[in-house]
Amino acid sequence: MxxxxxxxxxxxxxxxxxxxxxxxxxxxxxxxxxxxxxxxxxxxxxxxxxxxxxxxxxxxxxxxxxxxxxxxxxxxxxxxxAAPCAPGLLPTAPTLFSPIPGGDAPDVDSPGVLSGDTPSLTAQPWPSRLPAEGLACPLHGRVGCATPDREAVTDLLAGLTGPYDRVGETAGAEAELLHGLTAVLACLIREAFGRASDACASTVERLLRGVARWAEAVNAGGRLPSGQLRLAAQYAQVAGRLRMERGQGGVAMAWFGHGLRWADAARDAEARATLLSDMSTLVRLDGDPASMLGYAQAIGAVDGKRRWMMTLADLYQARAYALGHDVAACRRHLSTARRRFARLDDRDRLEAPWLSGAEGVLRVESAVGGALRDLAVVTGDRAVARRAVEATARSYALLPPVMRSTRLLLTLRLADSWACAGDPVAAVTLAGPVLEEAVGARELMVAVELRGLHRRLAGRWGDLPEVREYRERARAVSE
Known part of the structure; x- marks a missing residue:
């Protein structure tokens, strides 16, 4: 047809x-x-x-x-x-508000969101002000908005399941609900990325569907739902990351795509840049360097005057070029990324606090180490692999204890870098203590790192006694 x-x-x-x-x-x-x-x-x-x-x-x-x-x-x-919209409103086309993943699922069970249905969530520290976990207020940005009390949030969430013409009847009630939902998401981020939980992921998506329906109702009622769309983009990014970690790439990309459209509609450049970063990561895990490069370049096109965005664009382009065997381009973008990172200003640190200080160094060096390791794999250059070891070790040294999944991932990457550098004994010495945890992990990025390490060890060093012992143990753990 x-x-x-x-x-x-x-x-x-x-x-x-x-x-x-x-x-x-x-x-x-x-x-x-x-x-x-x-x-x-x-x-x-x-x-x-x-x-x-x-x-x-x-x-x-x-x-x-x-x-x-x-x-x-x-x-x-x-x-x-199609039927025209009122001035200043968004079109109610299906591509903006629906269909969304699980859109036909039941409404949010608001009494269970913060109560006994998710007991571990209640133990998370409740943020008294925004930003929290990098999440800014969807209405007022990073000015330091107070959040409602934890006890009041359950009642506020009931508005997402009630008649939509009554949700946020006043500006104050709407702001309280948006603040409360942002605080809930901050707690869910701590819960999800500290210890993976299917219940937590389900809660994120149920709340996200409620926010999207709220945005649609506000738009249909004659107001532009900017705050709701910014919040929906934040939730969509977390939902997509959780799906991506579990290897559910199709649903993850669907959430990222919706988040990108919501960010566009709300003119949220920060959300757009970070969503494109996640989309770039997802296609890299799918082994698609060409698409990764496209998304990475799109990050830089969001706003060329924001150095933090350009730093991200360079880092993701470097990894794409490494996978595409373009050594010169990879090295050029890594060098540019480090220079830009060193020149981040107060605006950059305000908009992307996760890219400043020790956390920023951790993220940059982790990305550099990943790109150099990828480059060493395709070129066989042991000098590049040793540089990957150095960058990954710098990142690893800055990891806080609570980032268990990241610690596991970087341990495997460091081991793989040593294997690429020609030291398989160092590789199995690092990977051995975390082997059982890595085999049992559900995170896709951990699984990808582990597969790569095993390919390198088996391909070059399979006859080495230490490697044979490691491989036998890996088979035993996998059974």
Whole structure:
């Protein structure tokens, strides 16, 4: 069936897609080049041109400007064939609010969210102010908003399951609910990433569906749901990460994609950059360096004046180039990332506190170590592998005790780097004490690191007594 006759293609978006293709070709750009300029993956540009997607809020102006369409793309979208929205509101198209993963699931069971159904969550320290766990207030940013008491949050959450025309009847009630939901997410992050929990992941997604329905109801009621969309993007990122850790890449990408659209609609550049980072990681785990590079370059296209975003873009591009066997490009981006990281200013530290101080060094050196290890794997260069050992060791030394999963992952990466550097005994000495934990771990990134280490040991050092003993133990643990 042709695109023009497919029932999945909306006639209005099909017309937009045809006009977009015309202007792109006239400008002499490929879909990949256009995607890089506007900060989207080329596959999304392809879907736009095919009429399969509604262009996200705020993207049409960028496309029009980049392609020199003279307002033609904006004019076409300004009068879509669907029922028009009130001025300043978002379109209620399915691509923004639905379908979302599990969208037909029951509503949030609000009394259980903070009570006996999730006992370990109640033990998490309750944040008295935002930001918490890097989460800013979706209404007021990082000014230091107070959160409601833990005891009051359960009653507030009941609003997500009640009549939506009564949710946040006043500005104060709406702010309290948004503050409370952000505090809950901060607790869920501590719970989920300190000790993986299916119940915790389920709670994140149930709350996320409630927030998305709330945003849709607010929009339909005549107001732009900026705060709800920013919060939904935060929840979507956590939901996607939890799914990604469990190897559920399809659902993870769906959550990241929704989060990206919600971030676009709310003009949340910070959320957009971090979501693209997660999407880049996900396609790397799927072994797709070309898509990883596209998402990494899109991070840099969000805002070239924010050094923290450009630092992330360079780090992710370095890993993509390493997987793509481009040694020069990988090294160039690693060098640039370190220079940019050293020049982060107060604005960068305010917007990305997780990329400042010791935590920032930990993250940067971890990414550098990963890229250098990947480069050593494809080139066989032991000098590069030794540099990977140094970077990963610097990152490992800064890990706080509570980051158990990250400690396990970096231990395996350090062992793999030693194997690439020609020292298999050091590799098995490091990996041996955590082997049982690594084999039993559910996190996808840990599994990927472990598989890589085992391939390197078996391929080069399989006859070494220490490696044979390690492999026999690994087989025994896996059975």
């Amino acid at each position: 042709s695109v023009g006759t497919s029932p999945a293609v909306d006639a209005g978006w099909g017309e937009f897609g045809r006009l977009l293709r015309f202007h792109r070709r006239r400008a002499g750009l490929t879909q990949l080049q256009l995607g890089r300029r506007v900060g989207y993956h080329h596959s999304f540009i392809s879907r736009l041109e095919g009429g399969l997607r509604e262009p996200p809020f705020d993207l049409v102006n960028r496309l029009d400007a980049v392609l020199g369409a003279g307002g033609g793309l904006v004019a076409l979208i300004a009068s879509p064939p």
